[in-house]
Amino acid sequence: MTLHFTEKEFQSRGKKVIESMKEKNLDALLLFRQESMYWLTGYDTFGYVFFQCLVFTSEGNKILLTRAADFRQAQNTSNIKDIRIWVDKDNNNPAEELKSILVELNLENKNLGIEYESYGLTGKNAMMLNTSLNNFAKLHDESFLVSKHRLVKSDHEIKYIKKAAELTDKALEKAWELSHPGADESDILSAMQGAIFSGGGDYPGNEFIIGSGPNALLCRYYSGRRKLDPIDQLTLEFAGVYRHYHSALMRTIPIGKAKNEHIELHEICLKALSACEKKLKVGNTVGEVFEQHRLVIDKTKYKSARLNACGYSLGATFAPSWMDWPMLYENNPVLIQKNHVFFMHMILMHSETQTAMNLGETYIVTETGCERLGKLELDLVIG
Numbered sequence: 162m163t164l165h166f167t168e169k170e171f172q173s174r175g176k177k178v179i180e181s182m183k184e185k186n187l188d189a190l191l192l193f194r195q196e197s198m199y200w201l202t203g204y205d206t207f208g209y210v211f212f213q214c215l216v217f218t219s220e221g222n223k224i225l226l227t228r229a230a231d232f233r234q235a236q237n238t239s240n241i242k243d244i245r246i247w248v249d250k251d252n253n254n255p256a257e258e259l260k261s262i263l264v265e266l267n268l269e270n271k272n273l274g275i276e277y278e279s280y281g282l283t284g285k286n287a288m289m290l291n292t293s294l295n296n297f298a299k300l301h302d303e304s305f306l307v308s309k310h311r312l313v314k315s316d317h318e319i320k321y322i323k324k325a326a327e328l329t330d331k332a333l334e335k336a337w338e339l340s341h342p343g344a345d346e347s348d349i350l351s352a353m354q355g356a357i358f359s360g361g362g363d364y365p366g367n368e369f370i371i372g373s374g375p376n377a378l379l380c381r382y383y384s385g386r387r388k389l390d391p392i393d394q395l396t397l398e399f400a401g402v403y404r405h406y407h408s409a410l411m412r413t414i415p416i417g418k419a420k421n422e423h424i425e426l427h428e429i430c431l432k433a434l435s436a437c438e439k440k441l442k443v444g445n446t447v448g449e450v451f452e453q454h455r456l457v458i459d460k461t462k463y464k465s466a467r468l469n470a471c472g473y474s475l476g477a478t479f480a481p482s483w484m485d486w487p488m489l490y491e492n493n494p495v496l497i498q499k500n501h502v503f504f505m506h507m508i509l510m511h512s513e514t515q516t517a518m519n520l521g522e523t524y525i526v527t528e529t530g531c532e533r534l535g536k537l538e539l540d541l542v543i544g
Contacts, residue, residue, distance in 0.1 A: 162238065178190070187273070191274070193215075193276045197307040198215050208227060211228055215241070223243065227245075227247070274302075313501065319500065321403050324403040329400060332357055343388060346388070362401055366478040408475065409504040409523050419541060420514075439530075446497065454467070454505075470489055498526065499528055522534070
């Protein structure tokens with residue numbers, strides 16, 4: 162088996178989840194998030210795009226219901242012993258097969274927690290699940306029960322995240338090296354991703370964001386590459402990934418020459434990031450971190466350029482997104498704890514002057530504050 166953690170660590174994780182289940186009087190969890198399955202068992206696949214469920218009982222039983230294509234995947238990458246297969250055929254209802262497993266486990270009329278917040282549990286599948294379990298058991302939305310435990314990283318997880326951060330820095334160095342007038346975005350993107358792969362890293366949970374010219378104001382991936390003009394701007398948001406653990410960075414690189422707006426916006430980003438760093442500490446809420454971002458930016462003439470969130474948790478995540486719960490936005494009450502990991506991005510997209518400036522870094526919360534994982538400079542680098 163290819164397991165990236167010790168059995169002792171997996172047992173500790175399972176015990177924490179069971180304790181939370183007992184506090185909530187839950188007899189079993191129906192887990193649909195691939196992140197939860199990976200964290201609890203090591204199971205590593207993209208098969209969650211189909212109906213797939215890990216049944217985890219308050220007694221510690223684990224039964225995976227999946228498709229035939231993932232049978233050996235589960236055997237080779239997880240500690241799950243009981244793997245059941247539902248068969249692909251027209252009008253088949255895997256939720257009924259899941260119900261049969263629950264009957265086998267004597268879970269009729271019991272309390273079941275369900276991870277509804279999952280990319281794998283589509284609206285259609287959720288309706289099918291609810292219909293199958295109607296009047297069978299008491300269903301409870303427990304979308305974040307496991308996610309809350311995943312927030313606090315173990316020492317072993319921290320090692321993987323720091324390795325991911327090393328790969329992220331290598332990718333940024335490649336970007337700085339290649340970003341100059343006439344450069345092709347394709348070559349920059351290829352070199353960045355290649356640096357991560359050659360360092361033993363993985364695919365990220367979502368595509369690298371790369372955009373230049375007017376599209377430097379975008380913070381989503383889009384298809385199509387271009388060559389950089391003599392005077393241009395390039396926005397990059399990307400993540401080094403190791404064992405599915407992410408460490409992200411974000412930068413805007415003026416090409417040829419920085420405009421006055423680039424310089425002013427960069428100074429604001431630095432000030433906002435510094436203010437957020439001071440608030441990212443044990444005992445504060447993630448909403449309080451966002452408030453520092455808002456206070457700094459809203460005092461400037463570039464208030465219209467900011468977004469309504471300034472970051473999110475990072476960990477072991479799967480496509481379609483490396484963004485993890487919770488997000489740094491206004492009044493979010495989630496309390497910050499030691500060994501939380503957050504990507505904080507100061508994103509300023511000024512439509513009036515078509516100027517972009519972004520500065521993002523990943524941090525681990527420590528006993529006394531937070532530690533920036535990126536080791537490269539925060540100065541404005543001109544390509």
